[in-house]
Amino acid sequence: MAFAGRWETETQEGYEAFCKLLGIPDDVIMKGRDYKLITEVTQDGDNFSWTQIYPTNARVTNKFTIGKECDMETIGGKQFKATVSLEGGKLSVTFPNYHHTSEICGGKLVEISKAGSVELKRTSKKI
Structure with missing residues (x-):
């Protein structure tokens, strides 16, 4: 149940390069650059x-x-259809254009989205 809760973005690394790679328009990237994304997770077993x-x-x-x-x-x-796996406490899933992992490190939700050599790392705190 480590993932369960409400999380708010603290830091993002590689945001702009990742968004550009996915073809997100510059004006949308600008709006989202400093936005504190909220992630809500409920978990019941698997x-x-x-x-x-x-x-x-x-x-x-x-x-x-x-x-x-x-x-x-x-x-x-x-x-799209996907299968989420859980290995070593890390959730992993492949989206159409990138691979995404989520894990809890030091009480923080750490999400990494990777497309080729471009990586977005988002760290969120529990709220």
């Missing part, structure tokens, strides 16, 4: 509900069970 709340209160919620294929959605609204 079952998760993972919601990210973006500027203008846009929300993306993905529900998944570890090791089982599920329907997921990107912030851009793209639907």
Whole structure:
């Protein structure tokens, strides 16, 4: 149950380069650069509900069970199928254009999204 809770972004590294690689428009990148993304996670055993709340209160919620294929959605609204794995306390899933991992380190939620050599690292505190 380590992931369960409400998290707020503290730091982001590689944000702009990662967003540009995904084709996000510059004006959207500028708006989101200093935004404190809120992540809400509920966990019941291997079952998760993972919601990210973006500027203008846009929300993306993905529900998944570890090791089982599920329907997921990107912030851009793209639907895809994926299987989330949990190894060594780290959640791992492949999105259409990048690979994403999440883990708890020192009481912080650390998320890394990687596309090729470009990496976005977001660290969030529990609120």
